[in-house]
Amino acid sequence: TQLLEQSPQFLSIQEGENLTVYCNSSSVFSSLQWYRQEPGEGPVLLVTVVTGGEVKKLKRLTFQFGDARKDSSLHITAAQPGDTGLYLCAGGKGNTGKLIFGQGTTLQVKP
């Protein structure tokens, strides 16, 4: 079974703080995606990384794919209440389209 372990599962921080969410696996993935999900909605894709060591930035969010393509991290700088939500990492294999999801990290940013 290919598992993606996310940590932490829950995170409650104050506005302005920085945070990092980790996504680890013993399996190699061809791509690693990060999604954000809000209550009552489906997951929305934030970013896809495909090359080992790749770093992508999306405003205050920085995503990194591990050199061996088994792990990834999401770093948020100066978190804002609008960042509150469930963050999910998902690993892809080739072009099957099937995604293996981590358990998710619930982030709460308090004003």
Added chain:
Amino acid sequence: DSGVTQTPKHLITATGQRVTLRCSPRSGDLSVYWYQQSLDQGLQFLIHYYNGEERAKGNILERFSAQQFPDLHSELNLSSLELGDSALYFCASSVYRGRFTEAFFGQGTRLTVV
């Protein structure tokens, strides 16, 4: 709006009953994936259809079945429902970007079995 439409948004039914969830993929997308999201299991892949044909199965119970019709909409049938089947059910359609597949999720159907 992802372009993927799921109906109904909410469904409450009794144990032992059968329900059908419906999904229309984004215009032009041939693939439909079904996922189940529960509190203790996270998002679990159930099944993948491509242009009417089953392509891959995940952790889908024998009581569950799906199909994709010629107009590309898909239905997920859940029968002999149990309390533990209560969950959010998502469908997604996708586009292949050369090195990865980008998935677009619907808003989900929240199924409550009482």
